[in-house]
Amino acid sequence: MATEKSAVFIIFGGSGDLAHRKLYPAMYSLYKTGVLKDHFAVIGTARRPWSDDYYRSTVIDSLKDFDNDEKAMEDFSKHFFYQSHDVNDSDHYIALKKLASKLDDQFDTGHNRVYYMAIAPRFFGTVAEHINSEGLKTDGYNRLVIEKPFGRSYDSALELNNSLTKTFSESEIYRMDHYLGKYMVQQLTQIRLKNKQFEKSLNKKYISNIQVTLSESLGVEDRGGYYETAGVLRDMVQNHIMQIIGAVAMDEPAKLDSESIHEVKRDVFDSLQDLTPEEVDQNFVRGQYDEDITGSKKAYRDEDNVDPKSNIETFVAGKILLDSERWENVPFYVRSGKRMPAKSSRIDIVYNDSATELGLNPNTTVTFLIEPENGSSILVNGIDYQESNQSLIKFPEKPNYFDHEREAYESLMIDILDGNKIHFTLWDELQNAWKYVDVIRNQWDNETPDFPNYMSNTMGPDAASELLERDGNSWTWDD
Ligand SMILES: NC(=O)c1ccc[n+]([C@@H]2O[C@H](COP(=O)([O-])OP(=O)(O)OC[C@H]3O[C@@H](n4cnc5c(N)ncnc54)[C@H](OP(=O)(O)O)[C@@H]3O)[C@@H](O)[C@H]2O)c1
Structure with a gap:
């Protein structure tokens, strides 16, 4: 009760x-x-x-x-x-x-x-x-x-934070990121703590790359006015994608409490590898949707409350590197976009050949399927983990872990009432995420993109695939 x-x-x-x-x-x-x-x-x-x-x-x-x-x-x-x-x-x-x-x-x-x-x-x-x-x-x-949004750059976030902290201490401020309320994102931390074999596998020795995709099939709908001030980099990468990277890449916390978890998460945000403007050009791709092939879906520039010459991005793909012993040279490929073929939020963990030492088959990919909500599950090479024969990655039995899927807001509301800040964003994490994203934004603002550059209902511009191909990799989820 x-x-x-x-x-x-x-x-x-x-x-x-x-x-x-x-x-x-x-x-x-x-x-x-x-x-x-x-x-x-x-x-x-x-x-x-x-x-x-x-x-x-x-x-x-x-x-x-x-x-x-x-x-x-x-x-x-x-x-x-x-x-x-x-x-x-x-x-x-x-x-x-x-x-x-x-x-x-x-x-x-x-x-x-x-x-x-x-x-x-x-x-x-x-x-x-x-x-x-x-x-x-x-x-x-x-x-x-x-x-959200908590600011639209590091400077504006700092200004906002300074004005809030005149009245509320950091411990009284609950910054919502509803992805942290999502069931499978929360399970990731739980499973890491309970499954030592899986935890052991999460590092440069066994991982080829990690992919985070938050895609939507819808366009901006009636939120064109807001989107014109944001774009997907600010709307999805600075907050949701960064927080998911924090949950995947953090070291094992000493305990499952807020302080211990944020301590190891903070280290991830501290270790975001600085970007030069040249690296932004090499490692980040932006896009804006055009009509679909039949012309039945509008191009972004034709949406209500959108500038017909808008250079706001509706798609981003990028390669993020962390300066840490654990994740040295392991690319975190991230991607988010509107008007992609399906709504899907997923984390794909792609193992390398050394993972056979752990008993995994070569070319194993473990997927945490966050959304659509009713599809939340863990897949091993696209198959429900229980039906896969990769017994050495022993995930928990279904009944213990998959019995109650709470809506993210419900779960976060309970945390607020309990005073539990595990699933909220702290200021020191947020400021590093903004500093990282600001470098990309500033570089993009200096150059006029050739938009629109992808058709609605596609996986985004070709450059998003080429980004991985250059490293000999490919997106696990490709339509
Ligand atoms: N909607 C979402 O799904 C969603 C998702 C994530 C984050 N957010 C964030 O949540 C916040 C609210 O979004 P929303 O979509 O709910 O916006 P909304 O539908 O436009 O609601 C805004 C509310 O603010 C009130 N308001 C406006 N000006 C006011 C004033 N001067 N004094 C007092 N109240 C005022 C409005 O009522 P009156 O006009 O009667 O004053 C209305 O109740 C925003 O920060 C948004 O970024 C929304």
């Missing part, structure tokens, strides 16, 4: 897309399992003048795709309150403080607070500063949850 948690959640951007698509369904799952029960309340804030009743009806609507238990949804929604609020108005924070204190008493929440920034990034600093100046913090715990 789940242990009940108590807190008042203040959601900035409570009327928005993220809150309705992700946060409310995740909280509802916690409600159904008893993690949230009697001692919690949620204050949704946004400018629009909604009533509590109307807000509750939107919360219920957001759950209808997941459940039809009307009584439970109704009861759950009674914990929700709406406060019309402009992030720039000090008086609104005073009203918010009053409401939060009242709900602390009404629901007996132990004065615990979760402040959730489901709002445009330009407001993160303003909100945090007002939480301080209007004295919203309590004598319970005060946890600040920040959605």
Whole structure:
């Protein structure tokens, strides 16, 4: 039986897309399992003048795709309150403080607070500063949850971090990276700790290369305006791909606790091999999608809210090297793009010939299939590991490991309530990731690309395959 948690959640951007698509369904799952029960309340804030009743009806609507238990949804929604609020108005924070204190008493929440920034990034600093100046913090715990993007360069991330840390200490800040909430990414760490043979295999002696692919089949859809300010390098590589590399490449942590795991992860980010502008040109490929072969899918430049001459990249492939004893000269090939043939998030670990010493067949590749969600599994040379004959890589029995696939937000929400920061990004990891990505961005900004350079529904520009072919390698997942 789940242990009940108590807190008042203040959601900035409570009327928005993220809150309705992700946060409310995740909280509802916690409600159904008893993690949230009697001692919690949620204050949704946004400018629009909604009533509590109307807000509750939107919360219920957001759950209808997941459940039809009307009584439970109704009861759950009674914990929700709406406060019309402009992030720039000090008086609104005073009203918010009053409401939060009242709900602390009404629901007996132990004065615990979760402040959730489901709002445009330009407001993160303003909100945090007002939480301080209007004295919203309590004598319970005060946890600040920040959605991506955390800055758009090292300098802007530093500025944001400085403004947040005037109010919240690093230990109170939870930077979301929902890939770290994904089931197979979390399993990777667990399996490494429990399977010594697998752990032993993860180093330059046995590994030819490691491939991380986060592909999408969709284009930018209705997010052209946002994408024009981001591009895939900032949107996927700086955060999700870097964090996955951290999880694969880190040394074995002394313990399965946040401090030990972040200690070894920090070393990975410290060891990112510096790039010269020439190395950016050699080791990184960018692309932008054109129409598909039938002309039925639009080119990126024809999407809504996109500049018809846009040079924003919708595809990136690159080779990342780490300056460490363990991973010397082992390429981490990374790739992310829109309008690729399928949505797939995967880590392919490609073994070299020496891995036969471990009892592996020559040319073995172990794949952690992260997405699509219902396909999460471990494959050995494309076959479910249990059916493969590679008995020396003994992964855990299915029933122990594959019985509960939690939605990433649900799992991360539990971590926030538990004060567990294992699956959140710390500042020192983030700053090194930004410094690395900034070098690529700056080099790209100096040169005009020849876009568009790949058709929709393809694996990206040819240069992405050539990048690996030059090293005598190839992408494991190729359409
Ligand atoms: N949506 C996603 O799937 C997703 C995924 C990852 C990260 N994120 C991040 O999550 C955050 C929210 O994204 P979203 O897609 O939910 O955006 P959204 O749908 O545009 O929601 C923005 C929210 O902010 C409120 N707001 C805007 N201006 C405000 C102001 N001056 N004062 C108070 N409230 C204000 C809006 O309500 P009013 O207009 O009524 O004020 C609305 O509730 C962003 O940082 C985004 O980058 C979103």
